[in-house]
Amino acid sequence: MPELADRIFKTIVLKGKTKNLHVCVVPGAAHLDLKKVAKACGEKNIELLPLSELEKNTGYIRGGCSPVGMKKKYDTFFDESALKFEKIIVSAGKRGLQMEVDTQKLIEVTDGKVADLLSETEGIFLKIYQDFGGITN
Numbered sequence: 288m289p290e291l292a293d294r295i296f297k298t299i300v301l302k303g304k305t306k307n308l309h310v311c312v313v314p315g316a317a318h319l320d321l322k323k324v325a326k327a328c329g330e331k332n333i334e335l336l337p338l339s340e341l342e343k344n345t346g347y348i349r350g351g352c353s354p355v356g357m358k359k360k361y362d363t364f365f366d367e368s369a370l371k372f373e374k375i376i377v378s379a380g381k382r383g384l385q386m387e388v389d390t391q392k393l394i395e396v397t398d399g400k401v402a403d404l405l406s407e408t409e410g411i412f413l414k415i416y417q418d419f420g421g422i423t424n
Contacts, residue, residue: 292316295376295385296369298352300345300361302337303330308344310363310397311404312354312377317366320406327364327402350382354397363397365390366404 295315301324302308309328311319325333342348345357354363354377369375369390377393379386394401 291376294372294374294387296366298354298378300336300341300352301328301333302335302340303328303333305330308336308359308361309333310354310357310361311366312363312369312375312393312399313366313404314368317368318406319404323402324364324404327400327404328362347378347380348382351378351380351384353378353380353386354393354399356380360398363399364404365394365399365401367401368405369394370401 293314296312297315299311299313299319300308301311301319301321303325307328307330309324309330311324313319321333325331336344338349341352344359345352347353347357372390374387375390375393376385376387378384393399
């Protein structure tokens with residue numbers, strides 16, 4: 288059975304060159320590879336949505352951003368690692384409040400797409416960390 292911490296995913300909102308917003312759901316300890324995210328989103332380049340624009344566009348504050356229930360429906364992308372788990376844990380819309388959800392149903396509800404979104408460099412560090420017993424798969 289996977290460790291609870293391995294199933295915690297964070298929601299990150301990004302803005303593409305087209306000014307369209309995109310949502311990424313990735314493991315809590317992970318870092319996005321913005322080039323991979325841009326490619327998955329069909330954008331030439333992409334950056335994190337400025338914090339000052341987060342609540343206005345999503346209805347959520349930093350630390351409480353959920354992949355469901357945003358003001359508008361944005362393209363949502365799940366890192367492929369989410370498929371390793373029957374259920375993942377994501378923000379429930381308020382800072383400190385989490386919900387455990389069926390991974391496939393969450394992908395369906397958000398009309399999500401699955402892609403490799405994570406930094407390879409971080410993968411090396413995660414592997415070393417795992418080798419020393421920090422995280423189990």
